[in-house]
Amino acid sequence: MFGPLDLLVPPILLFCTVLTLPFTLLLLPVTGRAGDLASIAKIRNAWFKHLWAWFGPGSKPIFAPRVQPIVSQAKGVCIDVGPASGIWLKELGDVVRRGAITKIYGVEPNPNFQADLRKNAAKYGLEKVYQPIQAYVQDLEKFGVAKGSIDTIITVHVLCSVGDHSDQICKDLYDYLKPGGQWLVYEHVVARFAVTRAWQKLLNLSWPILLDQCELLRDTESVLRNAGEWAAVDLRPSPGDGWFQGLPHVEGKLIKAG
Numbered sequence: 001m002f003g004p005l006d007l008l009v010p011p012i013l014l015f016c017t018v019l020t021l022p023f024t025l026l027l028l029p030v031t032g033r034a035g036d037l038a039s040i041a042k043i044r045n046a047w048f049k050h051l052w053a054w055f056g057p058g059s060k061p062i063f064a065p066r067v068q069p070i071v072s073q074a075k076g077v078c079i080d081v082g083p084a085s086g087i088w089l090k091e092l093g094d095v096v097r098r099g100a101i102t103k104i105y106g107v108e109p110n111p112n113f114q115a116d117l118r119k120n121a122a123k124y125g126l127e128k129v130y131q132p133i134q135a136y137v138q139d140l141e142k143f144g145v146a147k148g149s150i151d152t153i154i155t156v157h158v159l160c161s162v163g164d165h166s167d168q169i170c171k172d173l174y175d176y177l178k179p180g181g182q183w184l185v186y187e188h189v190v191a192r193f194a195v196t197r198a199w200q201k202l203l204n205l206s207w208p209i210l211l212d213q214c215e216l217l218r219d220t221e222s223v224l225r226n227a228g229e230w231a232a233v234d235l236r237p238s239p240g241d242g243w244f245q246g247l248p249h250v251e252g253k254l255i256k257a258g
């Protein structure tokens with residue numbers, strides 16, 4: 001967007017993240033959750049929630065022109081992976097009203113997001129269709145979601161943050177797809193330009209710690225291509241991502257082999 005100035009986007013986000021920490025630490029005791037301060041994992045979950053509470057909606061106008069056409073292709077029974085507070089539920093609501101979607105499982109392991117996720121599902125008229133599930137993808141069968149039963153998997157800004165097991169998680173998600181089912185993707189990935197990639201490596205020293213284990217350098221396109229056998233792979237770098245884009249994206253869809 002802004003040439004080399006694009007390199008500044010990730011450090012600005014890191015700076016905002018650091019500013020959010022004191023609020024998180026103050027709010028936990030005020031909201032009766034002082035006990036959570038004893039657990040790094042619980043602090044991290046709450047911290048990410050407070051960051052996302054303003055960064056999610058705040059950054060939405062930047063991403064919406066790319067994400068809206070992708071999520072609007074959703075159909076049938078869907079898994080919305082890691083929706084956080086449900087940033088894209090308005091767009092999914094439009095598809096539901098068109099009659100293309102019958103059911104959405106919103107799989108979000110962070111307990112801090114559950115209340116907002118339910119609230120947003122109701123706000124956009126999705127309460128009958130959208131079922132929030134507080135779980136990890138690998139536990140979905142316990143919630144009655146059968147392998148090979150899903151028409152659409154939606155991953156927007158989530159595969160960066162699934163820890164070291166992204167290969168296995170994508171294989172698990174692949175198993176839930178029906179033959180011919182589609183996987184809709186908008187994810188930030190490792191930079192193709194060496195200078196930007198070196199910059200990402202440097203930022204990565206603090207990035208996963210500050211952003212709830214988000215991985216700046218993941219080659220998500222390869223992970224997805226290797227998740228299983230595909231009838232079609234239509235993935236491309238997001239148009240408009242310049243050479244210096246510190247958070248370049250891959251977007252598009254994959255269709256499971258029949």
Ligand SMILES: *[C@@H]1O[C@H](CO)[C@@H](O)[C@H](O)[C@H]1NC(C)=O
Pocket residue numbers: 201204205208217
């Ligand atoms: C980024 O940082 C994380 C956490 O320190 C580390 O596990 C990962 O290997 C790093 N990635 C790269 C490509 O250096």
